[in-house]
Structure formats: C-alpha cells, structure tokens
Amino acid sequence: MSTEVTRRDEIINTATKLFKQKGYSAVTMRDLAKAMGIKAASLYNHIDSKQDILKAIIISIAEEFTQGMDLIKKSEQTTIEKLNLIVELHVNITSNNACGMASLNNDWMHLEDQLEHYLELRKNYEQDFIDIIKTGISSNEIIKTNPEVIMFSILSTLRSLYLWIPKKEEVVIKDLTQNLSDVLINGINK
Amino acid sequence: MSTEVTRRDEIINTATKLFKQKGYSAVTMRDLAKAMGIKAASLYNHIDSKQDILKAIIISIAEEFTQGMDLIKKSEQTTIEKLNLIVELHVNITSNNACGMASLNNDWMHLEDQLEHYLELRKNYEQDFIDIIKTGISSNEIIKTNPEVIMFSILSTLRSLYLWIPKKEEVVIKDLTQNLSDVLINGINK
DNA sequence: CAACCAGACTAACAACTGTTAGTTTGAATT
DNA sequence: AATTCAAACTAACAGTTGTTAGTCTGGTTG
Numbered sequence: 001m002s003t004e005v006t007r008r009d010e011i012i013n014t015a016t017k018l019f020k021q022k023g024y025s026a027v028t029m030r031d032l033a034k035a036m037g038i039k040a041a042s043l044y045n046h047i048d049s050k051q052d053i054l055k056a057i058i059i060s061i062a063e064e065f066t067q068g069m070d071l072i073k074k075s076e077q078t079t080i081e082k083l084n085l086i087v088e089l090h091v092n093i094t095s096n097n098a099c100g101m102a103s104l105n106n107d108w109m110h111l112e113d114q115l116e117h118y119l120e121l122r123k124n125y126e127q128d129f130i131d132i133i134k135t136g137i138s139s140n141e142i143i144k145t146n147p148e149v150i151m152f153s154i155l156s157t158l159r160s161l162y163l164w165i166p167k168k169e170e171v172v173i174k175d176l177t178q179n180l181s182d183v184l185i186n187g188i189n190k
Numbered sequence: 191m192s193t194e195v196t197r198r199d200e201i202i203n204t205a206t207k208l209f210k211q212k213g214y215s216a217v218t219m220r221d222l223a224k225a226m227g228i229k230a231a232s233l234y235n236h237i238d239s240k241q242d243i244l245k246a247i248i249i250s251i252a253e254e255f256t257q258g259m260d261l262i263k264k265s266e267q268t269t270i271e272k273l274n275l276i277v278e279l280h281v282n283i284t285s286n287n288a289c290g291m292a293s294l295n296n297d298w299m300h301l302e303d304q305l306e307h308y309l310e311l312r313k314n315y316e317q318d319f320i321d322i323i324k325t326g327i328s329s330n331e332i333i334k335t336n337p338e339v340i341m342f343s344i345l346s347t348l349r350s351l352y353l354w355i356p357k358k359e360e361v362v363i364k365d366l367t368q369n370l371s372d373v374l375i376n377g378i379n380k
Numbered sequence: 381c382a383a384c385c386a387g388a389c390t391a392a393c394a395a396c397t398g399t400t401a402g403t404t405t406g407a408a409t410t
Numbered sequence: 411a412a413t414t415c416a417a418a419c420t421a422a423c424a425g426t427t428g429t430t431a432g433t434c435t436g437g438t439t440g
Contacts, residue, residue, distance in 0.1 A: 007417080022299060025215035029398060041399080042418050050398065080379065106296055109212060142378050146369060152354050153347045153373050160346035179336060183343045187377025188332050189270065197387080219428060231429080232388050240428065 008046040011036060015053045020102035020162075024054055024110045055114050057103045062121045064093055069128050079136030083154070084181045086129070090158035091177045094165050101162035126151065154184050198236040201226060205243045210292035210352075214244055214300045245304050247293045252311045254283055259318050269326030273344070274371045276319070280348035281367045284355050291352035316341065344374050 014035050018027045029050060033040040047053055068089040072082050094101050108118055129151050136142035142150070157180070165173065204225050208217045219240060223230040237243055258279040262272050284291050298308055319341050326332035332340070347370070355363065 023213055023215055023296070025213055026300065028396080030396085038417085039419065041401095041420080044399070045417055106213070110216065141380060143372075143376075143380050145373060145378065149366075149369050149373055150378055152350070153370065156350035157343045157346040160342070160349070164342050176339075179339050180343065182333075183335060183339055183377075185377055186333075186379050187373075187375055188335065188340050189376050190331060190333050218426075220426085228387090229389065231390080231431095234429070235387055 006046075011043060011046055012053055012056050016057050016097075016099040016103060019054075019057070019107060020099040024050075024103065024107040051112055054103065054107060054110060057100050058108055058111060058118060059114055061093065061097060061100050061104050062118055065089070065125055066121050068093070069125055073128050073132070079132060079139060079141045080185060082132050083136075083185060084177075086132075086154075087158065087181045087184065088177050090161055091165075091173065091180070094158075094161040095173050098162045098166050101159075105159055105162065126155075129155065157184060196236075201233060201236055202243055202246050206247050206287075206289040206293060209244075209247070209297060210289040214293065214297040241302055244293065244297060244300060247290050248298055248301060248308060249304055251283065251287060251290050251294050252308055255279070255315055256311050258283070259315055263318050263322070269322060269329065269331045270375060272322050273326075273375060274367075276322075276344075277348065277371045277374065278367050280351055281355075281363065281370070284348075284351040285363050288352045288356050291349075295349055295352065316345075319345065347374060 011032070015027070015032050018032060018035060021027075029040045029043060033043055036043070069086075072085045072089070075082065075085070077085070108122075109115070111118055130147050133142060133147040133150050137144055137147065165176075168176065201222070205217070205222050208222060208225060211217075219230045219233060223233055226233070259276075262275045262279065265272065265275070267275070298312075299305070301308055320337050323332060323337040323340050327334055327337065355366075358366065
C-alpha cells in the first residue's frame with residue numbers, strides 16, 4: 001500500500017531531523033546509525049550513499065513546490081488571492097515536513113548530481129512568483145514597489161517558517177495562514 | 191592604528207567568505223589555507239583553532255546587534271520609528287559584513303564554549319524586539335495581531351538580507367532601508 | 381655584521397570520514 | 411525440517427580531518 005513506511009523511509013526521516021540540527025556536513029553516517037540504533041555499515045542495506053539521502057530529502061520537496069506553483073499560476077484568481085495561495089502552499093508543505101525544509105534551505109549547496117536540477121526548479125519558482133507580483137502591480141492591486149523587494153520580503157518569511165512552525169500547536173497552524181497573509185500583504189501599520 | 195589589517199584579520203575574512211559558501215563544517219583548514227595561498231599548518235601562527243575563527247566571526251556581530259538594540263530601546267521614539275531603526279540596523283550591519291551574517295544565521299550551532307553566550311544575546315534581542323511591538327499594539331500604532339507573528343515576519347526578512355544585499359549596487363542599498371520599511375510596515379496591498 | 385623573529389614551511393599524529401566485503405541471524409516460506 | 415532472504419553484524423580500507431612539533435627563510439633591528 002501507499003502508506004507503508006519502509007526502513008529506508010525511517011532512515012531518511014531520522015537523517016532529516018539530524019540534518020536540521022547540525023547540517024548535512026556535520027552529521028556522520030555513524031551519527032545517523034546511532035540514532036537508528038544500528039551500525040553505520042547497516043545503513044547501506046537501505047540507501048546508496050549519504051548523498052542519496054540528501055537528494056531524497058530535497059528534490060521531493062522542491063518538486064512539491066513546483067507542482068503547487070503550477071496550479072496557482074494557472075488558476076483564475078486575483079493577484080492577492082494568488083499570494084494567499086502561495087502562503088498556504090508554504091504553510092502546508094512546511095507543517096508536513098519542517099525538518100526537510102531546513103535541508104532545502106541550508107544544505108542544497110551540498111547536492112552533487114542534482115544541484116543543477118534543484119537550481120533550475122528554484123529559478124523557475126522565483127520567476128513565476130515575480131510574474132505574479134508584476135501582474136498585480138500592473139492591475140493596480142499591489143503598490144508600485146520593486147517586485148524583487150516584495151518577493152524577497154515575502155519569500156524570506158515563508159522560507160523561515162520551518163524554524164517557527166514546530167513551536168506552534170496543531171490548531172494554531174490553521175490560523176497561521178490567515179495571520180501571515182494579513183501581516184505580509186496588509187502590513188502592520190494601523 | 192585602528193585601521194591596521196592583521197594577517198589574522200585576513201584569515202578571518204577569507205574564512206567568512208568560505209563559510210558563507212559551504213558552511214562551517216564543510217570548510218576544512220586546508221581549504222582555508224589554499225584560499226590564503228599558504229599551507230594549513232601556517233594558519234596556526236595566527237589563530238588558535240578553527241573554532242576560534244567561528245567565534246571571532248559570530249560573537250562580534252551578535253554584540254553589534256545587542257549594542258544597536260540598546261540604543262533603539264532607550265531612544266524616545268514612536269514604535270513605527272523604532273521599527274524603522276531596527277530595519278536600518280540590520281541593513282547597515284549586513285551591508286558591512288554580508289558573509290559574516292551567513293555564519294551568524296547558519297553556523298551558530300557549531301559554537302562550542304560561546305554557544306550559551308550567543309543564545310543569551312539572541313534571546314535578549316528578540317525579547318527587546320517583542321517588547322517594542324507590544325508597546326506599539328498597546329499605543330494603537332500597530333494592528334492587534336500576535337506579536338510573535340509580527341516579529342517573526344520582520345526578523346525573517348531582515349535575517350535573510352545577507353543573501354540579497356551582495357547582489358545590489360552600493361547606491362541601491364541606501365534606498366533599501368526605506369523600501370523595506372515600507373513593505374514590512376505598510377504592506378503591499380493598495 | 382650579528383641577532384632576532386614573524387611567518388612561512390615539512391612531516392607527522394591520532395582520530396574520524398564514507399564506504400565495501402563478507403558473515404551471521406532469525407523469522408517467514410516451502 | 412530445509413531453504414530463503416532481508417537486515418543486522420564485524421572488520422577493514424583509503425582518504426581526510428584538525429592540530430602539533432620542529433625547521434627554514436628573509437627582512438628588520440641592535
């Protein structure tokens with residue numbers, strides 16, 4: 001079934017938590033093995049390499065973002081509504097995999113074969129984001145400010161969610177999307 | 191004189207750049223030596239240890255923030271004005287030492303002796319920040335939203351400046367403070 | 381000119397790194 | 411009861427890690 005959790009998945013989940021705490025480079029295969037309660041060599045019955053783990057963590061999330069953005073891009077919504085959907089996309093992905101987001105943000109540069117692929121996905125995501133903002137400025141929905149500043153500001157906050165969401169209870173996360181959209185879009189000035 | 195650049199400073203500056211690119215753990219003393227055009231062992235004529243370098247990078251910046259916040263806290267200004275000053279503080283420190291900010295953000299957990307000290311400084315900084323926001327809500331200057339969400343949102347953007355500022359020209363940075371304050375405080379909704 | 385010394389060097393260390401090869405185990409299947 | 415096999419193990423590897431000890435060099439100072 002699709003809900004089956006393999007030993008490989010357990011290893012990747014454990015690695016994800018360790019990578020969040022210390023970063024990819026500072027986590028050794030022996031650290032990971034100890035956290036799993038086995039010896040380092042045993043890990044290799046389930047994974048190809050340390051790099052294999054990083055790839056599994058990062059690429060799947062990056063593709064999730066691409067997929068989400070594609071839907072938003074194509075949807076017939078106002079710019080403000082699209083921005084709300086982007087906030088929601090980040091909150092959802094991050095609350096499902098906060099530790100994975102840490103690797104995505106901090107360890108992408110340690111990707112080897114897949115580095116180029118990752119950079120391509122990120123570049124396209126940011127381009128789509130900027131296009132949405134530019135459309136919003138043209139249609140007079142958004143203040144006429146440098147679109148890069150706007151994207152940078154919103155995206156920085158959304159990319160940092162992984163640091164913050166684990167400290168919140170389940171219920172609060174439901175409110176978070178609305179709360180964040182408010183602050184990011186309408187500002188805090190009264 | 192105070193403007194003298196010692197060999198130690200050169201090493202720390204070079205290390206700072208490398209740490210930004212790959213993170214503290216992934217940079218070896220041999221990498222650093224090669225970037226300096228010398229052998230690894232020669233580094234130890236100028237520094238005590240690898241950890242010594244990290245300490246020098248992070249603690250000085252963290253204390254700069256503490257100092258800046260102390261001034262803002264004590265100043266007799268409106269909340270909005272204080273928030274503008276915080277934005278300015280981050281832009282100034284980051285544009286002077288963008289690479290150091292990368293270590294501050296990403297490698298603080300690799301501090302050993304100084305970890306506790308760093309965490310104390312950060313805790314106090316965030317407490318001061320939250321207090322300013324709470325005062326602004328009480329005095330009706332700021333919308334009544336969760337102060338943590340507001341701080342988190344602003345601080346995430348300011349902490350990510352190091353990724354962004356190096357891509358901008360000198361002149362643009364002067365505008366950046368105003369631009370960012372606008373977006374963060376007044377929002378983007380028209 | 382002799383003495384000094386900052387700052388480079390070579391050589392080496394013990395510990396740690398990711399990974400491989402080959403072996404054992406114990407539960408499920410025939 | 412015999413076979414199979416996933417998944418653990420031990421042992422070892424070649425290379426890398428931060429760091430130390432001791433040495434050489436070339437310019438400055440007495």
